[in-house]
Amino acid sequence: MTTIDNNQIYEVAIVGAGPAGATCAYYLAEKGIDVLLIDKEIFPRRKICGDAITVRAQHHLERMGVLQEVLEEKKGHWAAKGGIVGPSGIHYFGDSTNVDAEHLVIAIKRQIMDEKIVRAAEEAGIKLIENYFVKDVQFSSEKKYWTLRAKDESKQPLKAKVLIVADGAASRIARSLELVAGPPQATCSSVYIKAGTHEFQQDGVCYYPPKLVPGYCALFKEADGDLVYCCYIIPGGEAKKSDLRELHHEFLENYSFIRDALGPNAEIEKMKAAPIRFGGIPKSYGDHLLIIGDAAGQIDPLTGEGIQYALDAAEIAAETIALGKEKNNYSEQILKNYQKNWMKSFGKDFKWSSRMVKVFANNPIFVDAFASVCKRKGDKFMREWGKIMTGSKRKLSFFLPRLAFPLLFEVLKLIFRKE
Ligand SMILES: Cc1cc2nc3c(=O)[nH]c(=O)nc-3n(C[C@H](O)[C@H](O)[C@H](O)COP(=O)(O)OP(=O)(O)OC[C@H]3O[C@@H](n4cnc5c(N)ncnc54)[C@H](O)[C@@H]3O)c2cc1C
Incomplete structure (x- = not known):
């Protein structure tokens, strides 16, 4: 004391x-x-x-001896298998460790x-x-x-x-x-889904239902087998902060990618939410x-x-x-x-993120294009995307020719296909 x-x-x-x-x-x-x-x-x-604890945070945890303890006690779950589901349902699930041994995310319960x-x-x-x-x-x-x-x-x-x-x-x-x-500009919900009651086969997936873009939903697997589900409302799109409760439940119950991944017996706790500044x-x-x-x-x-x-x-x-x-x-x-x-x-870098928010909000097809290029190019491209999204690489990298050209090409292809 x-x-x-x-x-x-x-x-x-x-x-x-x-x-x-x-x-x-x-x-x-x-x-x-x-x-x-x-x-x-x-x-x-x-x-x-x-x-979701990303690489830069993992390094600090390691310096404090926290990461080592978490791993020794088996209280962290590395996200190896996972992917992205775009607004029109184009999706890619891969395994980032096929490319690099370093994991971009480890799930650790905040408590x-x-x-x-x-x-x-x-x-x-x-x-x-x-x-x-x-x-x-x-x-x-x-x-x-x-x-x-x-x-x-x-x-x-x-x-x-x-x-x-x-x-x-x-x-x-x-x-x-x-x-x-x-007040804070955004909001997010979070719930745990009980281990043994769900059928989720991945470690972490980001879902972009059309109503939510530029926000998204995420499912991550924890070390004890529980899942954590979040629904992020980010301003700029159709969804407003006040829609959170309705959308949180709608995606759990009616959005097939999440509903099917959870299965019919998932035990989901009561929704909680907090602001994001x-x-x-x-x-x-x-x-x-x-x-x-x-x-x-x-x-x-x-x-x-x-x-x-x-x-x-x-x-x-x-x-x-x-x-x-x-x-x-x-x-x-x-x-x-x-x-x-x-x-x-x-x-x-937050300024570049804000620009990306506008791009996603006005042209959700870009998110589909990410998923689509991942499908074509595989885990290597997904990892590049993951590194930028999780802050290991600057958001500016989205605009580098190596990423921007395949994306723009894919956007044109998707538009052409639609027409
Ligand atoms: C639903 C949701 C999901 C998120 N998911 C992720 C994620 O997966 N990965 C990620 O990197 N980030 C995520 N975030 C953001 C992340 O939670 C925050 O960035 C992180 O908690 C910041 O830590 P902090 O110490 O600044 O604030 P907090 O973690 O909020 O800590 C603030 C502390 O201050 C204490 N406090 C407040 N007021 C007082 C007072 N008056 N007197 C004394 N104590 C006080 C509180 O009890 C609390 O312990 C998420 C946020 C939300 C809302």
Whole structure:
């Protein structure tokens, strides 16, 4: 049990012990910086997700020793077999390991992964405070520290020189500081389907029913044999955020590719949903302040994936704080390096993702063309597509002649065939 000295002014307080906050805490502790990691929940806690952990995130998990533990305990399932179903039903299922030994995705239940990251951070030396809902934060520019107050007034306030906001997509704290404006743009549902009750033969498949494009549905197999099903509503197409409940069930019950893959006896839990803030915010720093992960909208607009960016941002934030500590200066002037560096690392790519969203929304035939070229060219092409979609390669690569020419050619072929 952590003992906290309420009079102490900690170097850093992080609000939110999800992947962004806990990973940042880990990297800060590794640099010898004292950190208070605060969450309103008690770990392990459920976080609804598609549980698809992509390559960049896998590398961070490996550095924290989390991936090794997950594999030893057989709690992760590598996605080898899988594919894509286009809006008109053109589909390709392959095996990406025929091309390369590195898997692009491992499915790990968030309840397991998030707790392991928190424990890794604790082992590295951070102080964890659970069951502490931060209601209000205030910075004293005279004393140069933050005071954090809990919703439960019987709990003592906490103090720290630097505040890192990692409270997820709703970004309540960042919104109160006026650094995040408006509600999250997208939404996504998630349910588990019980092991032994379904007939899914793949490890992971993305489905693009016409009504949903540029959004999509995904099914991934977990280590315990459960499936996770998600339905992502991404703005730009026909589907609106308010349609989520109806579409989530419609695709499970009436969309033949998913219905048949699950079989007649699938035991599906009750739908849960959460918001998605994507594209990155224009200013994620202030005096003695950084915003990381979903709170800063660090989610890919094309895929709704955010874990890898949350972890990349966590490391960049820790490096920036270390620089501030070295210079004994946590002013906005120093901390703006964080924004510059995450934009360079992945933020600029979000603009290309947004362009792809528009292409998909206005011309769903492009998604069919992907599936169709995969059919012709096989696993190698599917892997290229997968690498770009999962962030291992920049989205700009979609526009390279090697990919763009076969795609455009396929689009023309499909149009010609239709006519
Ligand atoms: C349905 C769905 C499916 C998704 N699927 C995928 C996927 O397959 N792959 C992928 O890469 N990404 C996926 N994402 C995105 C991914 O979940 C996020 O990018 C990731 O959770 C970001 O981590 P985070 O730490 O920023 O935020 P969170 O994981 O949301 O963590 C925030 C933490 O802050 C705590 N908190 C909030 N407010 C307070 C407060 N006031 N006081 C104290 N604590 C507080 C919360 O309890 C929580 O633990 C999905 C998102 C959704 C909604």
